[in-house]
Amino acid sequence: MALIVIIDDDPDIIEVSTLVLKSKGYDIATANNPEDGFEIVNKLKPQLIILDVMMDEPDDGFFLAQKFRRNKIDIPILMYTSVSKAIGFEYGAGEMVPVDDFVEKPISPEQLVEKVENLLKKEKKRSK
Amino acid sequence: MILLVPKWAYNYDEFWITIRRRNLWFIKLRYVAAVTLILFLIISQYLLNLEFDHVQVQAISIIALSLFTYNITIHIVRPKVSINPDKFNAMHLSLIQMVLDLTALLLLVYYTGTIDSPIYVFFIFHMVIGSLILPGVLIYTICGIVIVMYSLFIFLQQVDIFRSHYIAGLYDQIPQHNLNYVIMFVLMFAAMMIVTVILANRIASNLLKREGELRETLDKIQEIETAKQKYIMGVVHEIKTPIAAVKSLIDLIVQKFIGPVSAEVEEKLLRAKGRCEEALDLINDVLRISRLKLLQSTEKQRVFLIDLINQAILERQEAFNAKNIEVEVIDYREKKKPVFGDKDLLYLAISNLISNEAKYVNENGHVKIEISEHKELVCIKIIDDGIGIPWKDIDKVFEQFYRASNIKKQKTEGSGLGLSIVKEIIDHHDGEIKVESPSPIGNAESPGTLFIIHIPFMKEDTEKTETVTLLDGL
Numbered sequence: 144m145a146l147i148v149i150i151d152d153d154p155d156i157i158e159v160s161t162l163v164l165k166s167k168g169y170d171i172a173t174a175n176n177p178e179d180g181f182e183i184v185n186k187l188k189p190q191l192i193i194l195d196v197m198m199d200e201p202d203d204g205f206f207l208a209q210k211f212r213r214n215k216i217d218i219p220i221l222m223y224t225s226v227s228k229a230i231g232f233e234y235g236a237g238e239m240v241p242v243d244d245f246v247e248k249p250i251s252p253e254q255l256v257e258k259v260e261n262l263l264k265k266e267k268k269r270s271k
Numbered sequence: 272m273i274l275l276v277p278k279w280a281y282n283y284d285e286f287w288i289t290i291r292r293r294n295l296w297f298i299k300l301r302y303v304a305a306v307t308l309i310l311f312l313i314i315s316q317y318l319l320n321l322e323f324d325h326v327q328v329q330a331i332s333i334i335a336l337s338l339f340t341y342n343i344t345i346h347i348v349r350p351k352v353s354i355n356p357d358k359f360n361a362m363h364l365s366l367i368q369m370v371l372d373l374t375a376l377l378l379l380v381y382y383t384g385t386i387d388s389p390i391y392v393f394f395i396f397h398m399v400i401g402s403l404i405l406p407g408v409l410i411y412t413i414c415g416i417v418i419v420m421y422s423l424f425i426f427l428q429q430v431d432i433f434r435s436h437y438i439a440g441l442y443d444q445i446p447q448h449n450l451n452y453v454i455m456f457v458l459m460f461a462a463m464m465i466v467t468v469i470l471a472n473r474i475a476s477n478l479l480k481r482e483g484e485l486r487e488t489l490d491k492i493q494e495i496e497t498a499k500q501k502y503i504m505g506v507v508h509e510i511k512t513p514i515a516a517v518k519s520l521i522d523l524i525v526q527k528f529i530g531p532v533s534a535e536v537e538e539k540l541l542r543a544k545g546r547c548e549e550a551l552d553l554i555n556d557v558l559r560i561s562r563l564k565l566l567q568s569t570e571k572q573r574v575f576l577i578d579l580i581n582q583a584i585l586e587r588q589e590a591f592n593a594k595n596i597e598v599e600v601i602d603y604r605e606k607k608k609p610v611f612g613d614k615d616l617l618y619l620a621i622s623n624l625i626s627n628e629a630k631y632v633n634e635n636g637h638v639k640i641e642i643s644e645h646k647e648l649v650c651i652k653i654i655d656d657g658i659g660i661p662w663k664d665i666d667k668v669f670e671q672f673y674r675a676s677n678i679k680k681q682k683t684e685g686s687g688l689g690l691s692i693v694k695e696i697i698d699h700h701d702g703e704i705k706v707e708s709p710s711p712i713g714n715a716e717s718p719g720t721l722f723i724i725h726i727p728f729m730k731e732d733t734e735k736t737e738t739v740t741l742l743d744g745l
Contacts, residue, residue, distance in 0.1 A: 155516040159523045166528050197508075225511050248511075249518035249551065252526050 145263050146170040146187060150180030150207070151195035151223060156250065160193060163252045164259065177207045184216060191262055192216075194242070195223045212241040219243040219262040223250070287354040290361045293404055294349055297368055301342040308335040308379075321440035330382040330436075334375055341371055365404050369413065373397055377420055384437030385428045386456060387446050391421070394460075395467050402471035414468045418461045429453055500561045507561070511554045518547040559619065559692055573609040574617055576649060576726070577602055580640060583622040590629035596636045598628075603643040610649055610726050612700045620696040623689045624653055624722060632657035633717055648702075651724040659718035660708040668706055669694040702726035 149160050152175050161171045172187055174180035177198055184192060192211065196204040208220050220242040243265075244258050312331050315321040323331070345368060352364050376397065380388045394417055401410040427433040429448070437446060448456075521544045524532060532540070577600075584591070584598055591598055610617075628638045632655045641652040660668060668690050697704045705723045713719025 153512065153516055155520055159516075159519040162523055162528050225508060225515060249515035249522070249547070252522055252528060 144168045144170055145190040146172065147191045147193060147259065148180065148184050148187065148189040149173045149193040150175075150177065150183075150198075150204075151193070152176060152198040153195070156195070156223065156248070159250060159252075160255065163250075163255055167256055167259075169259070177203050180207060181210060184211065185214075190218055190266060191259060192218060192220045193223065193246075193259075194220055197225070208242050219266050221246060221258055221262060223248055287361060290365065290404070291349070291354070294345075294361055294364055294368070297365075297400075298342055298346050298349065301338060301368075301372070305335050305338040305342065308338065319440065321438050323438065324436075327382050327436055327438070331379065334379050334382070338375055366409070369397070369401055369405065373413065373417060377417075377424070380421070381424055381433070382436045384435065384441075384446075385421075385433070386425045386448060386453065387435070387437040387442070389441070391460070394421070395463060398464055398467045399471045402468050403475045407472055407476070410468055410472060414464050418457075418464055421460065422457045425453060425457060504558060504561045507554050507557050511551065511558075514547055514550050514554070518544060518551065521547065556689065556692065560695070571611055572614055574612050574614045575607065575609050576617065576621070576651065577607065577642060579614070579618045579621045580625070580642070580651070583618065583625040584640075586622065587625055587629045591638075594629070594632070594634045594636070596629070596632050596634070596638060598638045598640070600640045601642070603641060604649075606644075608644070608649070608728050610700070610728050612726070616696045616699065620693045621651075623693050627689060628653065628655055628657070631655075631720070636717065637712060639712060645725075647727050648725045649728065651722075651726075653722040653724075654710045654712055654719065655721075656710065656713045656717050656719040659710070659713060659720050660706065662708070665706060665708060669704070697724060697726065700726050 147164055147169050149157055149164075149171060150173070151157050151160070154175065157173050157175065161173060164171055172183055172189065174183050180192075180194070194204050194208060198204060204222060208222070211220065222242040222245050224245050225248045243262055246255055246258055308331060312323065312328065312335075316323065345364065349361075349364065353360050373394075376390070376393055380391050380394075383390050398410070398414055398417075401413060405413070424433060428435055429450075521540050523529060525537060525540050525544065580600060584600070632638055637656050639652075639654040641650075641654070643650045643652075670691060694704055703725045707721040707723070709718030710721035711719075
């Protein structure tokens with residue numbers, strides 16, 4: 144089963160995401176800051192990264208995503224954000240930010256599972 | 272390329288709009304001048320008994336014709352001239368016009384008598400205009416050149432190298448001037464020119480300074496407003512984070528990811544979840560307003576309102592179905608012209624109104640949405656037989672955080688921010704929103720509400736959109 148790394152500074156969000164995804168059989172590793180996140184991803188080589196937009200700084204999630212891409216880590220990135228199209232913010236996936244999809248907080252378990260499954264399916268096709 | 276543009280004006284649209292508008296104004300004025308010149312030639316011969324000789328008639332006609340010809344050329348070129356300070360721009364066009372006009376005027380003065388020409392006063396007029404539109408150094412230079420050229424012409428006329436083309440009929444006898452008169456005339460002319468330029472230039476630069484100060488103040492106000500809104504967004508965001516985490520945790524339990532939950536606990540958790548959602552709605556509303564205020568300019572495009580309405584209804588379909596509310600959309604328009612606006616913002620406004628319908632219309636109620644056109648406006652009416660708005664509250668519904676007295680009793684979720692956002696968006700599009708209650712389909716029990724929105728079909732080729740384009744390469 145696929146390994147997913149979750150990077151978020153909110154322990155509750157990490158716990159919720161971990162429980163939901165573990166219940167679907169995924170292996171999970173977590174980090175609560177960008178530096179540890181980068182290290183874990185490099186070491187474990189997961190199939191998907193879940194990344195919070197805002198950790199210590201309002202945009203360090205974006206920078207971390209860019210850092211992954213610069214270091215040739217091309218696996219899908221799912222970004223957690225608390226702003227969304229609903230309030231008029233539109234991040235075009237892949238345009239400005241090198242991520243593949245967004246999940247708006249609060250996290251709906253069904254939506255999370257659906258997006259994770261989609262991204263992993265796409266990734267499987269791509270790497271074939 | 273000579274840099275005619277002050278540094279502060281590089282990115283200042285208002286500056287360029289003014290320059291371009293002035294250019295257009297000069298062009299119009301020049302048409303009038305050319306026609307007046309021809310009329311002067313024809314009418315003054317009959318009315319004032321002035322006599323022009325053959326050379327004068329030819330020369331004045333040619334000058335009028337050239338005036339007309341180069342004016343048409345400038346008229347055609349004007350819209351294509353850039354507002355890029357580093358390239359040939361609207362300012363250079365102003366300079367070229369000034370040089371051409373002064374040349375034409377000098378020739379005209381020569382062919383109407385040089386020192387005896389009544390037309391020379393127009394030099395003064397040109398100095399005033401030049402001081403208003405051209406940088407100081409340039410207009411002083413031009414002023415100097417005009418004084419030298421005119422004096423030279425007078426001198427050459429005086430020593431009989433240039434022929435005198437004075438207008439017969441203006442004088443009883445051929446005018447003769449001794450050297451003292453000529454010197455006096457030239458000195459007075461030079462003094463008048465220089466004083467005019469100094470005065471006009473000082474007034475103009477004072478105006479520019481004031482404008483600069485005003486602009487700085489406006490920028491500062493804008494900065495403060497932006498900082499304030501960013502601060503609000505930051506704070507609200509901080510509040511949103513824990514609430515979002517709470518809701519995520521509750522979801523986890525309610526959806527049985529951890530294990531079975533007793534019905535009683537689940538019911539309480541669902542209520543807790545509901546309250547979280549209420550808080551999140553409020554937070555999202557505040558974030559929306561902050562964003563609206565942060566927006567200095569919005570992206571405008573063609574928007575078909577009917578599509579937005581249908582999309583918003585579709586999004587609330589579940590809520591409407593749950594209360595068995597009948598929603599009907601009637602489009603009375605023949606041509607379905609789009610409006611020119613920000614699609615996301617307009618959708619936000621319409622979706623807010625439709626969401627209100629789902630909240631405040633009772634079970635088995637009706638919602639009717641009518642779209643029609645009136646001249647330059649598109650009109651949207653949203654009519655329902657819902658709870659309505661009490662008469663004493665109706666003026667306040669568009670105020671921030673205002674919730675009508677009857678909905679507070681009902682405990683319907685809502686922050687009282689929705690309609691103020693709607694109004695802000697409609698205002699942003701130069702539109703108007705009104706509300707009436709009771710509505711035409713209401714009844715005694717549920718009087719209903721009628722929202723009327725007017726949005727103009729904005730013309731895309733107005734002066735503003737024509738001139739305000741981003742500067743190339745900046």
